[in-house]
Amino acid sequence: xxxxxxxxxxxxxxxxxxxxxxxxDHVDIYQSAKRGKVEIExxxxxxxxxxxxxxxxxxxxxxxxxxxxxTMAQNPDRQAFKEALTKNWNYPKFSAPALMDDGxxxxxxxxxxxxxxxxxxxxxxxxxxxxxxxxxxxxxxFDPNLLSEDGTISLxxxxxxxxGKFWAYGLSKSGSDWYTAYVRSTExxxxxxxxxxxxxxxxxxxxxxxxxxxxxxxxxFYQRFPQEVSDDNLGTATASDQNAMIYYHRIGTDQSTxxxxxSRPDEPTYIFGLQVTTDGKYAILSTARDTSTSALMHVAxxxxxxxxxxxxxxxxxxxxxxxxxxxxxxxxxxxxxxYFSTNKDAKNYKIQTCDISNDKLVFEDLIKEDDKAVLxxxxxxxxxxxxxxxxxxxxxELYLYDLKGNKIKRLLPDxxxxxxxxxxxxxxxxxxxxxxxxxxxxxxxVFDYSTKGETESKDVELLKETKMxxxxxxFISVQEFYESKDGTKIPVTITRHKDVKLNGSAPLMLYxxxxxxxxxxxxxxxxxxxxxxxxxxxxxxxxxxxxxEYGDGWHTDGVLDKKQNSYDDFxxxxxxLVKEGYTSEGKIIMNGGSNGGLLVAxxxxxxxxxxxxxxxxxxxxxxxxxxxxxxIGRLWTSDYxxxxxxxxxxxxxxxxxxxxxxPKKVLPPYLITTADHDDRVVPAHSFKMxxxxxxxxxxxxxxxxxxxxxxxxxxxxxxTAKIIDEACxxxxxxxxxxxxxxxx
Numbered sequence: 001x002x003x004x005x006x007x008x009x010x011x012x013x014x015x016x017x018x019x020x021x022x023x024x025d026h027v028d029i030y031q032s033a034k035r036g037k038v039e040i041e042x043x044x045x046x047x048x049x050x051x052x053x054x055x056x057x058x059x060x061x062x063x064x065x066x067x068x069x070x071t072m073a074q075n076p077d078r079q080a081f082k083e084a085l086t087k088n089w090n091y092p093k094f095s096a097p098a099l100m101d102d103g104x105x106x107x108x109x110x111x112x113x114x115x116x117x118x119x120x121x122x123x124x125x126x127x128x129x130x131x132x133x134x135x136x137x138x139x140x141x142f143d144p145n146l147l148s149e150d151g152t153i154s155l156x157x158x159x160x161x162x163x164g165k166f167w168a169y170g171l172s173k174s175g176s177d178w179y180t181a182y183v184r185s186t187e188x189x190x191x192x193x194x195x196x197x198x199x200x201x202x203x204x205x206x207x208x209x210x211x212x213x214x215x216x217x218x219x220x221f222y223q224r225f226p227q228e229v230s231d232d233n234l235g236t237a238t239a240s241d242q243n244a245m246i247y248y249h250r251i252g253t254d255q256s257t258x259x260x261x262x263s264r265p266d267e268p269t270y271i272f273g274l275q276v277t278t279d280g281k282y283a284i285l286s287t288a289r290d291t292s293t294s295a296l297m298h299v300a301x302x303x304x305x306x307x308x309x310x311x312x313x314x315x316x317x318x319x320x321x322x323x324x325x326x327x328x329x330x331x332x333x334x335x336x337x338x339y340f341s342t343n344k345d346a347k348n349y350k351i352q353t354c355d356i357s358n359d360k361l362v363f364e365d366l367i368k369e370d371d372k373a374v375l376x377x378x379x380x381x382x383x384x385x386x387x388x389x390x391x392x393x394x395x396x397e398l399y400l401y402d403l404k405g406n407k408i409k410r411l412l413p414d415x416x417x418x419x420x421x422x423x424x425x426x427x428x429x430x431x432x433x434x435x436x437x438x439x440x441x442x443x444x445x446v447f448d449y450s451t452k453g454e455t456e457s458k459d460v461e462l463l464k465e466t467k468m469x470x471x472x473x474x475f476i477s478v479q480e481f482y483e484s485k486d487g488t489k490i491p492v493t494i495t496r497h498k499d500v501k502l503n504g505s506a507p508l509m510l511y512x513x514x515x516x517x518x519x520x521x522x523x524x525x526x527x528x529x530x531x532x533x534x535x536x537x538x539x540x541x542x543x544x545x546x547x548x549e550y551g552d553g554w555h556t557d558g559v560l561d562k563k564q565n566s567y568d569d570f571x572x573x574x575x576x577l578v579k580e581g582y583t584s585e586g587k588i589i590m591n592g593g594s595n596g597g598l599l600v601a602x603x604x605x606x607x608x609x610x611x612x613x614x615x616x617x618x619x620x621x622x623x624x625x626x627x628x629x630x631x632i633g634r635l636w637t638s639d640y641x642x643x644x645x646x647x648x649x650x651x652x653x654x655x656x657x658x659x660x661x662x663p664k665k666v667l668p669p670y671l672i673t674t675a676d677h678d679d680r681v682v683p684a685h686s687f688k689m690x691x692x693x694x695x696x697x698x699x700x701x702x703x704x705x706x707x708x709x710x711x712x713x714x715x716x717x718x719x720t721a722k723i724i725d726e727a728c729x730x731x732x733x734x735x736x737x738x739x740x741x742x743x744x
Contacts, residue, residue, distance in 0.1 A: 007738065013699075018066075020060055021046070023042075023043050027039045027042070032646055032650050033646035033647045033649070033650055034650050038649070038653075044692065047684055047688050047691060048630075050237070050683070050684075053236075061708055064690065064706050065710075068708070071703055072729050072732075074736070076736070077735075078732050082724065082725070082732070084530055085727055086724055088470055089526055089720065089723075090113050091467065091469060091526075092110065092466070093110045094107060094108065094110070095434065096421045096432035097432055098432070099423075099425070100164040101160070102186055103123065103124055103164070105121060105122050105124065105127065106121045107121070107138075109137070111135070113720055114720060115150070115720050116143075116144040116151055116717075116720075117155075118136070118143040119141040119143075120137060120138045120140055122137060122138030123138075131463040139189065139190070141186075142167075142190060144171075146192065150711065150721070151719030151721060152174050154172050154175070154716070155171065156179035156717060157206075157211050158170075159210065159220065160186070160213075161213045162213055162214075162215040162217055165185065165186055165187065165217060166199075166217060167184045167186055168181055169182055169183075169211075170182075170211065172713075172716070173234070173677075174235055174676075174677035174712060174713060175235070175675060175712045175717050176235030176677050176713050177713070177714070178205065178234045178235060179206050180203065180206065181206055181222060182198065182199070182202060182203075183201040183251050185199065199252065200252070201249065201252070201255075202255065203222060203224075203249050204227070204255060205224045205226075206224050207223065207225055208271060209222050209224070210222075212274055214248075214276060214302060218305065218309070221247070222246070223245065223246055223247075223273070224247055225242070226243055226245075235679050235713060236679070239630075240630065241632050244271045244272055245260060245263040246260075246261040246285070248305075257308065259308070261312050262315075264287070269634055269635075270289055271635070272286065273286040275330070276302070277330065277333045278425065278426050278427075279335070281302060282300065282301055282333065283302050283315065284298075284299050285299070285300070289324070289635075290635045290636070292638035292639075294325055294638075296322060296324070297321040297328050298317040298319055300316055301316070320361065325344075326345075327343055329341045332380040336355050336356045336357035338353065338355075339352075339403075343551075343552050348370055348374045348375060348552075349375035349376075349551070350367060350375065351365070351366045352364060353366050366404075366405040373392035374519075374548065374549070374550065374551045375389075376389050376396070376519070377389035377422060379422045380403070380424075381428055381429075382426075382428065383403075383426060383427065384402055384403040385403065386400070386403060387399075387400060387422055387424070387447075391549065393479070394521065394543050395416055395522070396415075396419040398412050398415075398460075411459055411460050412445070412459070416522075417436055417522045417523075418435065418523050419435055420521075421433060429450040430446055430449065431446070431447050433447075433460070436522075437522045437523070438495040438523070438528075438529075439495060439529070440472055441470075441472075441526070443462060445461060446460060447460045470529050470533060474497060475498065475529065475532065476496055476497075476498055477494070477495040479491055482573060482576035488569070492540055493540070494539070495529075495538070495539045495540075497532050497536050500537070502581040504581050504584040504587075505584070506536060506538050506582065507583060507587045507735065508540055508577055509591060510577070510591070511541050512542055512544055512600075513544075514544035514547050514558055514566035515547065515599075516555075516636075517547065517552065519543070519548045520541055520549070527723075531735070535740045535741070537740075538577075538582050540573065542569060542570060544569035545557040545558030545565045545566055545569055546558025546559055546565070546595075546639070559638070560639070560641050560651065561641070563641075563651070563655060567602050567603050570599055571611075574588050574590075574607070575611070578611075586613045586668075586738075587738060589614045589615075589734045589735070589738070590603060591618070591730070592620075594618070594620065594714065594715075595620075597617040597672075597673075598620045598621040598622060599620075600615050600616065600620065602660075603615075604668070605660045612668045613669075614668050614734040615670045616673070616730050617689075618673045619674055619675065619678055619681050619714055619715065620657070620681065621633075621636070621640070621681050622656075622658050622686060622689040623656065623657075623659075623684070623685050624643065624653075624655065624657075625653070625659065628643065633681075657689060658685075658688050658692050661696045661697065663696050666700060667702060667704065668702055669734065671705050671707060672690050672705070673686070673709070675708065675709040675714070676708065676709065677711065677712060677713045678714045679713065681714060686706055686708075690704070690705075705733075
């Protein structure tokens with residue numbers, strides 16, 4: 001049985017958009033390699049000032065919030081879809097357990113609708129009972145839900161000391177990338193977030209950083225930025241993040257006494273990452289200048305740190321990788337013999353070794369590149385074993401190797417989906433992993449070296465399976481390949497309800513990303529499957545160029561002056577899915593977030609009339625002439641180009657969404673989403689896009705709406721209640737605009 005819905009009408013004269021002042025005199029000057037000086041009007045530049053700092057921006061935001069709510073409220077199935085989402089979300093979600101050096105396993109466990117994921121722990125001897133347990137297992141270690149009533153304070157970092165006696169953790173407010181680090185003792189039971197186990201340490205202004213302990217348990221390294229904004233403006237300020245620094249914090253001391261370990265004031269745009277080797281003897285420093293797969297690497301012997309870590313300010317850094325163009329990641333070491341994964345002369349990655357004590361560094365191949373599969377994950381375990389995950393045609397394959405580079409066997413050979421969360425340390429005799437797919441909500445497996453005899457004859461064992469309301473056998477998922485505009489074959493995974501007929505009658509959700517070498521692996525989404533189930537729809541996820549599904553070459557074929565390939569691939573997917581009867585033109589909902597929001601916005605501008613039924617662009621990079629000026633955006637120039645360079649400007653301007661809205665074009669129902677504390681892709685992108693759309697296409701027969709979430713960021717740490725509300729508004733509204741029927 002289904003509700004009865006018809007396509008709604010929209011009268012822009014009867015429902016006028018909130019007004020936005022236009023500064024017609026504001027012009028920005030750029031240089032074009034082809035045209036010389038170019039003047040670009042920017043009438044809504046004032047919307048770049050966040051509402052926390054501008055009464056005018058706040059008034060516009062408040063008006064848009066009210067307009068959006070009025071628009072969403074018109075959906076007669078809004079509450080019914082929310083109830084269906086809430087019901088399906090209400091199932092236990094858990095991570096694979098991770099053994100710490102205090103002899104206890106730690107895991108996250110959400111009973112279903114908790115806003116944040118509490119931490120639980122149990123003793124090693126209790127592992128056999130973990131798999132069969134119902135509900136949370138073990139004792140509660142930490143519950144972030146107690147940090148705020150609305151769930152908007154979340155865990156942003158987590159790191160146990162070598163002995164397991166201390167836990168350093170970061171707390172983020174309202175989804176901001178900024179976080180503050182604290183320290184707790186792991187001894188005793190949990191009596192509240194501010195109980196006696198919480199130490200007095202408070203480390204502020206940490207961003208894009210892990211918390212890395214020295215093995216003496218005395219302190220940890222972290223990356224911070226100068227304090228250039230007040231605490232109240234963290235998350236809403238838009239200034240470029242520069243002058244990153246690596247510091248060492250000794251527990252029990254004030255942050256003002258922390259030791260500066262590394263900085264590059266001569267290169268203020270560099271960012272850093274620091275890890276400590278598993279034997280605790282070396283610090284490994286990685287330096288990046290952008291988000292490309294290219295970084296420098298230095299290594300230093302740590303020693304004992306001296307009094308309060310003073311010795312760490314003068315570490316003797318040895319250059320390991322001194323040229324841009326490749327990236328090395330260390331996953332194990334035997335003294336000075338380091339084991340790396342790298343893309344050096346290997347677009348699909350390989351494993352090399354290098355003895356860093358030699359005067360001349362020589363990198364030797366241990367496991368060569370697979371030219372048909374991307375090496376995506378490496379874990380050392382049981383002292384001399386490796387767990388490798390390869391992605392072949394966007395399907396993960398799990399292998400055991402030894403540390404001499406010999407393949408032992410493939411595990412789970414019949415599984416089709418994604419392997420994630422491999423949990424182990426090199427000294428452990430077990431490893432755990434989580435798997436899922438578009439139709440499989442997930443399971444945890446264990447491989448135990450200590451009880452199973454010879455490695456060649458054993459496989460991983462199912463430990464714990466996810467159980468939920470939706471049934472996997474109600475859905476069908478297949479992978480197909482289609483041709484893009486230039487003839488390149490693109491994979492697309494298509495998941496549908498079993499009742500859907502391939503006669504073009506079904507609505508289709510087309511989701512994409514295509515950037516930053518990030519792969520869209522087959523992973524379960526209860527929101528997607530609820531939509532597929534309730535609207536008898538189809539989910540299609542094409543793995544377009546710009547992503548990492550086929551290695552570095554796939555990525556570079558969708559960046560800079562080849563960025564248009566990403567959009568051609570996405571639109572070609574839509575045409576293919578219509579041709580093959582999965583849907584019909586006008587029944588496609590395009591969706592993507594962040595770089596995917598840019599994808600949706602660019603493709604909405606470029607799509608032929610009538611192809612797309614509705615567009616939902618989440619937290620998108622929509623002003624490609626200014627993205628590099630805000631927060632961390634400068635790092636994205638490796639994908640998008642630098643608009644301040646004349647050669648780059650010429651390929652950036654034609655695809656920048658806010659600058660390419662055709663006043664003569666009829667756009668489909670269009671929803672742009674953002675959040676007031678998104679300090680990664682700042683809301684100014686979406687603000688300016690919405691204002692430009694509503695002015696340029698004021699008489700568009702379909703609504704052009706912006707949804708602005710409050711006390712929320714780019715997506716990380718978002719509480720469950722907000723996730724459900726947002727999904728209901730986005731996909732329920734888009735479905736209503738297409739006149740779709742909500743099924744029982």
